[in-house]
Amino acid sequence: MKIKLILLTLATVLMSGIQLQAQTGSSKKILVAYFSHSGNTRAVAYDICKKVDGEFFEIHTVKPYPTDYNAVVDQAKREQKSDYRPELKSRLKNINQYEIIFLGYPDWWDTYPQAVKVFLSQYDFSGKIIIPFCTHEGSEFGRSIADLKKMCPNSHILEGLAIRGSAVHNSDDRIEGWLKKLKIIK
Numbered sequence: 001m002k003i004k005l006i007l008l009t010l011a012t013v014l015m016s017g018i019q020l021q022a023q024t025g026s027s028k029k030i031l032v033a034y035f036s037h038s039g040n041t042r043a044v045a046y047d048i049c050k051k052v053d054g055e056f057f058e059i060h061t062v063k064p065y066p067t068d069y070n071a072v073v074d075q076a077k078r079e080q081k082s083d084y085r086p087e088l089k090s091r092l093k094n095i096n097q098y099e100i101i102f103l104g105y106p107d108w109w110d111t112y113p114q115a116v117k118v119f120l121s122q123y124d125f126s127g128k129i130i131i132p133f134c135t136h137e138g139s140e141f142g143r144s145i146a147d148l149k150k151m152c153p154n155s156h157i158l159e160g161l162a163i164r165g166s167a168v169h170n171s172d173d174r175i176e177g178w179l180k181k182l183k184i185i186k
């Protein structure tokens, strides 16, 4: 009888620990994957990564985009029109270890760059939590959330954060408030 009682107490303590972990999300491994051309999205990704203790992954194309603004704007337009799929430099070793994926990108012609589309097509995100963030110069997410939902119909897509490119270095409070609202941090 005494042993039964001890076992029951142990099980209760164990269960409440598991429940707490589930509530705080502390047991979930976090990936922060992003594409950035001129550094704005990288700055936000870096800040998120520090706050959530995530793993950083840059989505890099083998062939770099031109640095000239007009040239990259034209190229991005052409790539979107023809649904061009640029080759990416590196692959994630094991997507299965992550439950939460922050996905960052600049708004390019109202959606994410084609490189992000390639990234999304390379892995199975079913059952995973995807949290988008973007930087932009006025269009916020554009139609990228709708596109993301189409690409990852079996993922849980949470509320994202859009930050104006010129404001990325003054967005610490916004980022923190958003992560708290999502209950990713306390």
Ligand SMILES: Cc1cc2nc3c(=O)[nH]c(=O)nc-3n(C[C@H](O)[C@H](O)[C@H](O)COP(=O)(O)O)c2cc1C
Pocket (backbone or CB within 6 Å): 035, 036, 037, 038, 039, 040, 041, 042, 069, 072, 073, 074, 076, 077, 105, 106, 107, 108, 109, 110, 111, 135, 136, 137, 138, 139, 140, 142, 164, 165, 166
């Ligand atoms: C090819 C290209 C297309 C863009 N299209 C849009 C757009 O449709 N809407 C918008 O608000 N900003 C647009 N921008 C501005 C970028 O989204 C913004 O500058 C962003 O912060 C750049 O992020 P990055 O420094 O991480 O590359 C575009 C920029 C480029 C280079």
